[in-house]
Amino acid sequence: MIFRAGILKPISKTLFKEFFSSVFIIILLSMIIFFLVYISPGESLLQEYLLNLGGNEEEFSENSGPINIHQAYFSWLFASMSGNFGVSNSNGLPVLGQVLEFTANTLYLTFSALLISLCITLPVVMITVSNTFPTLSRFTNILIRLLSFLPLFWVAYILIYISTSVFDYYPLATDYEEITASQFILPVILLCLGSGVLVEIVQQLTYEIKRVLNEEYILCARAKGASVFKHLFKEGIAFPLLNLLSNRIAYLFGATIIIEQIFGWPGIGRLLWQATQDRDIPLLLCAVIICACVIRLSHFIARLIYVLINPRASHE
Amino acid sequence: MTKPILEVKDLSVRFFLEKEKVLLPALNQISFHVNNNEVLGIVGESGSGKSITLLSILGLLQANPGIISGEILFNANEANINTLEDISSHIEIENFEKADEKITKKTNTWNKLHASRYKKILGNQVSMVFQNPRLAFNPYYSIGKQISESILLHQPNTDKESAKKTAIDWLKRVKMEAPELRYNNNPYGLSGGLCQRAMIAMALASEPSLLVADEPTTGLDTTIQGDILTLLEEIRIQQKLSMIIVSHDFNVMHRLANRVLVYYNGFIIEEGNTNNILDYTSDEHHPYTSLLLNTEFNQHVDVINKTKDTDNSQSKSFFNQCPYYNNCLKVTPEISNKCQSSIPPLLPLHDSHKIRCWRFEK
Numbered sequence: 001m002i003f004r005a006g007i008l009k010p011i012s013k014t015l016f017k018e019f020f021s022s023v024f025i026i027i028l029l030s031m032i033i034f035f036l037v038y039i040s041p042g043e044s045l046l047q048e049y050l051l052n053l054g055g056n057e058e059e060f061s062e063n064s065g066p067i068n069i070h071q072a073y074f075s076w077l078f079a080s081m082s083g084n085f086g087v088s089n090s091n092g093l094p095v096l097g098q099v100l101e102f103t104a105n106t107l108y109l110t111f112s113a114l115l116i117s118l119c120i121t122l123p124v125v126m127i128t129v130s131n132t133f134p135t136l137s138r139f140t141n142i143l144i145r146l147l148s149f150l151p152l153f154w155v156a157y158i159l160i161y162i163s164t165s166v167f168d169y170y171p172l173a174t175d176y177e178e179i180t181a182s183q184f185i186l187p188v189i190l191l192c193l194g195s196g197v198l199v200e201i202v203q204q205l206t207y208e209i210k211r212v213l214n215e216e217y218i219l220c221a222r223a224k225g226a227s228v229f230k231h232l233f234k235e236g237i238a239f240p241l242l243n244l245l246s247n248r249i250a251y252l253f254g255a256t257i258i259i260e261q262i263f264g265w266p267g268i269g270r271l272l273w274q275a276t277q278d279r280d281i282p283l284l285l286c287a288v289i290i291c292a293c294v295i296r297l298s299h300f301i302a303r304l305i306y307v308l309i310n311p312r313a314s315h316e
Numbered sequence: 317m318t319k320p321i322l323e324v325k326d327l328s329v330r331f332f333l334e335k336e337k338v339l340l341p342a343l344n345q346i347s348f349h350v351n352n353n354e355v356l357g358i359v360g361e362s363g364s365g366k367s368i369t370l371l372s373i374l375g376l377l378q379a380n381p382g383i384i385s386g387e388i389l390f391n392a393n394e395a396n397i398n399t400l401e402d403i404s405s406h407i408e409i410e411n412f413e414k415a416d417e418k419i420t421k422k423t424n425t426w427n428k429l430h431a432s433r434y435k436k437i438l439g440n441q442v443s444m445v446f447q448n449p450r451l452a453f454n455p456y457y458s459i460g461k462q463i464s465e466s467i468l469l470h471q472p473n474t475d476k477e478s479a480k481k482t483a484i485d486w487l488k489r490v491k492m493e494a495p496e497l498r499y500n501n502n503p504y505g506l507s508g509g510l511c512q513r514a515m516i517a518m519a520l521a522s523e524p525s526l527l528v529a530d531e532p533t534t535g536l537d538t539t540i541q542g543d544i545l546t547l548l549e550e551i552r553i554q555q556k557l558s559m560i561i562v563s564h565d566f567n568v569m570h571r572l573a574n575r576v577l578v579y580y581n582g583f584i585i586e587e588g589n590t591n592n593i594l595d596y597t598s599d600e601h602h603p604y605t606s607l608l609l610n611t612e613f614n615q616h617v618d619v620i621n622k623t624k625d626t627d628n629s630q631s632k633s634f635f636n637q638c639p640y641y642n643n644c645l646k647v648t649p650e651i652s653n654k655c656q657s658s659i660p661p662l663l664p665l666h667d668s669h670k671i672r673c674w675r676f677e678k
Contacts, residue, residue: 216451223374223446224466224522225438234456310456311502 014307022296033288034073042279049281050075052086086282095286103290106267110252113191114245121201129209144198152194156262159186187259195255197248204240212236234309246302250295319391320349321526321558327386329368342368344582355559357573364579366562370528374444375434390441439470439522445529449511453503459514460499463521470522486517490547509540529561533568545571566612570594578605581639587662588669602671603646651675
């Protein structure tokens, strides 16, 4: 323990661990979702899909009776592992391309929402912690709490109403090919206001910063005349933010479905919703798997950054 | 005669308790000075205000003190800065009903003033060795980085490479073996003794003229305590430092200090040369000091026998009776009235030996 372990070792260890846990989780998820599809009515749709993927005709043809779930699952798994998720039932296009495109659209939304919530919350946290304007910080804290507890869909319709009647502007995305910046604004604002992200960041970060400010090493940093912010940054700001953001991405992915429905935004939530409605099995399976991959990836990146900036991570 | 390196005059700190709306005295009219090349020791039980004295000298008092007044004068390097100038007026409480709002507002201006005044002093003139070195180092940076940070902050003309060299040199001077490897160590990878050495290196790396040490040996085991004390002694002579050393251990005072202050309940109750203070055979001591000395040197003396009917409702009479009156065993009927009705001043005895006790009034 005397000498610090090389920085590469903990990173490769984390990479390894995280990668395998991700693979395990995604495979488990694929099993569950496939089983759900299997037990839901409409077996012929599944048979047709498996045939399209290049399955054995004797096993999956209409005449061969009920399909065997292991065989079905593994033939689907091997096909999808090579990137072949089949074609959509509703429009006949390859599923993977569609899903990736829609996922990218949702990622735009979630990341802009996170970015904007950071831009709003960080100054609020700084004001609260530094205690320079106590009245202002109290006011902004109450305001943020109020905003976060408003029901999302209700605010959305009111904002659409205001936008169309007062500003004479129709904010819904009608043309998927060209989404203008102004069509982008309302969904993003709603997403960061209505999902509780603001409150959570403000509360957690304020708490963490105040806790770290009482640590003795901050006193020591002040005693030598060093910047308090620099010494506070890692434990007080970077770690909690990483944690919050990586957890919030998963949550926002789920929350976008309401926003996407209301604004007609071509995102993954809406796609999933439609696939379920249309019983579009290829699309459904692919979308769930890609969603899981994206969420795992964000966790993975957060974990990697954490290990990079925290020399203690290798001891945990 | 040269000016003392640090002069503290009438330093009083009062904490404001928001719930009870009371000002709690933490330090009362503390005055002392530290000469060039001198080690001043401060002894006292925990809660007697030793650490608060150090923190107010370094301008690190955090928990909204109600009032801090007096003078703290730094005289080194031909600077002459009173860090408490005009500061006390920013925190005085006029209206107790609305006090909490007023205090926040005023402490902000106070903090700014204080911070700007201390910018030149922290590190350059005074730096501190903390009691618990493992908590005082930032666990997310290597100790070497933290040492060279303090070098870079206070010697603006150095670049990173030479700062690293100087930091390694400092680690060598505090007798860490393999300093190049230790440079990259994180604080949690070091033992307590090594950490304290690194702490001393960090405090000295900014080359202050006054080193303040808050119980530097308390958290360590006995053999390492001795090593650290020897190190402090050697380095003090090498660097021609002045020091303030706080401890509850008379052994530390005996080894390092030239002069000793004894604290009790926010008062200096005795002040004098180490020889005078530590002379446990003499009877010329404040009763509290003799109690301390007895527990330290004649351990057979039954200390627990000191109990006297103490009433805990002393807060009301706090300002007008001797701070030690409730525990004092040496009150004689002749002076009992005086002890109860007034706080004794520091009465001079002989060559700079002063005692805050009415028994020594001539």
